[in-house]
């Protein structure tokens with residue numbers, strides 16, 4: 001498995017404050033290791049350490065129209081805030097991130113489905129023009145493919161509507177208390193619709209038998225939102241406790257974390273270079289080789 005910390009993508013929002021990126025990269029690596037991804041079986045690396053991402057991005061950008069990119073929902077949602085070419089071309093760089101490793105499955109949330117479609121389309125288009133080169137990637141969803149944030153928008157660090165592994169138990173409880181619920185359920189006794197509620201989405205991940213323990217009493221009104229959130233906080237904090245402990249240990253050992261990223265980048269680069277050699281051969285642009 002290749003786990004890429006996408007610092008170039010972060011530039012779409014942080015282009016004028018790049019001093020924060022080093023810490024973002026470090027914190028992302030700590031989270032990845034704390035949740036249990038093993039650097040002995042996964043290449044965990046930083047995107048900008050593998051320059052081939054930029055090369056394939058440029059090649060892919062020739063195979064997609066501006067109209068296709070402007071129609072993508074993520075562009076439509078944020079186009080007023082982020083007007084740069086980098087933001088418009090973000091999904092093309094994402095396609096390069098995926099195809100550079102010939103990934104066949106990409107674990108994503110439902111909101112990223114269109115981007116995986118674009119990566120698949122670009123791989124197909126390249127293969128059709130230049131010959132068989134890329135595996136066609138597909139999205140890989142979990143049983144709960146969409147988790148919404150506290151304000152019912154996509155859960156995102158930049159929207160501050162997220163729950164982070166690094167938050168304390170108290171901060172997590174406070175954040176869960178702030179979550180929107182089914183707006184028609186005002187007080188205990190009112191029937192609710194858990195399918196419209198971001199709290200229930202998290203229960204489906206963190207509460208065993210949520211479909212029996214939470215959904216039916218929510219629908220009848222027997223379960224109030226305050227109790228429901230308290231139960232979620234308890235389950236979520238119990239699950240995150242060992243991850244937070246591991247996180248603290250990793251923060252105290254930064255040399256180990258940077259070593260993991262260095263090794264991961266070397267492994268990823270070697271793989272990416274093999275794929276790019278094939279890309280250049282098939283495009284007939286390997287000028288140092290005899291035809």
Ligand code: SF4
Nearest residue numbers: 182192197218225228
């Ligand atoms: S009871 Fe729980 S699932 Fe139902 S609306 Fe309230 S918070 Fe959401």
